[in-house]
Structures are given as C-alpha cells and as structure tokens.
Amino acid sequence: MKLAIIYYSHGGHTKKMAECIAQGMSVSPVEVRLFSLDEELDVAYLNDCAGIIFGTPTYLATAHWRVLEWLTTNHSVKLAGKLGGCFATAHYAQGGSDSAIMSLAGILLTKGMLVYSGGSALGKPFIHHGPVALDAVGNHFEEAQEMFTIFGERFVEKALELF
Ligand SMILES: Cc1cc2nc3c(=O)[nH]c(=O)nc-3n(C[C@H](O)[C@H](O)[C@H](O)COP(=O)(O)O)c2cc1C
DSSP, rough: HHHEEEESSSSSSHHHHHHHHHHHOOOOOOOEEEEEETTTOHHHHHHHHHHHEEEEEEEEEEEEEHHHHHHHHOOOOOOOOOOEEEEEEEEEEEEEHHHHHHHHHHHHHHOEEEOOOOOOOOOOOHHHHSEEEEEETTTTHHHHHHHHHHHHHHHHHHHHHOO
C-alpha cells in the first residue's frame, strides 16, 4: 500500500513533523513518501496512494496559502475515495491551528476524501482534529513529536483496515 504526506514548510517545523508522521507510517507492507510543495510532486505515485496526509504551518489562523493553492488548483492527483488527514504547526495554542486544520479538512471532504484524525476515542495522546505542534511555547515542539509518530501509526492502521 502506498501512502503520502504533502506539506509546505518555510522554516522547517512542519517538515520535521511530516518526518515524525512518516516514521510512524513506515511499517510493512506500507510505502510512504513525503512531498514538499517546494518540489515537484510525483503525480503517478500520488494517484496510486490509498491515503494522503496534508501538513501546514498556521498563517493568520488558517492554513498556509501554498497548501490551499495546491488543493484549489490540483487537477492531476485524484483525491476522491482516498483516506485523508491533516496536521499543523503554529506559534501559539490560541493561534488558530485548529482553524488551519479544519480549513484543510473541509476541502478534503469537498474533494471526496475520507477524513481521519484517529479521534480522541483512541485515548492518549488525544488527537481531536489532527496533531498540532507549537514552536513558541516551552518545549512543546519537541514533546509533540511522539504524538505525530503515533498519528502516523493510527493512520496506517485505518488505511490497512479500509483498503
Ligand atoms: C506570516 C506569518 C503568519 C503566522 N501566523 C500565525 C498564526 O496566525 N498563528 C500562530 O500560532 N502562528 C502563526 N505563525 C507562526 C507559524 O505558524 C509557525 O512558526 C510554524 O511552525 C511555521 O512553520 P514552518 O517552520 O514549517 O514554516 C505565523 C508565521 C508567519 C511567518
């Protein structure tokens, strides 16, 4: 099974969290590849994917325009029917990361994806809309990394169950 993470990262925080998720997803029989929106995407690979996770920095309490732009203008990667997930990085707990995630999740629903966060029912770590890492609040950025890896594990479990 093929899975992917598509993200935009200007300062490296969102990239680091994409790597933590990929670590959790790297289990047999899954192949996972990461795609930065600064690089050319492998459209053939992405079309073969059963699931794609989208990652964004929070800008002005919403998703970064580069992620929104790709989702708005993409016509080559078929998203309908795939499992989807979202994550964000942000400066502050009150900085709107949940709005950023939900702005992406709404688009994924519109595109016909099956959107999955794991949900708080899976227990600790309680992930509601998607994992968030804060880069300006104490040690949160470092401490959140395990949560992102667990999110990756949960996403794979659901993808294997569904597909
Ligand atoms: C123009 C701009 C706007 C931002 N707006 C927000 C915001 O509304 N809320 C917030 O918590 N952080 C905000 N941030 C901080 C980024 O979301 C945060 O530093 C993020 O981790 C950056 O990700 P990156 O290193 O992958 O680029 C903003 C940063 C910039 C440069």
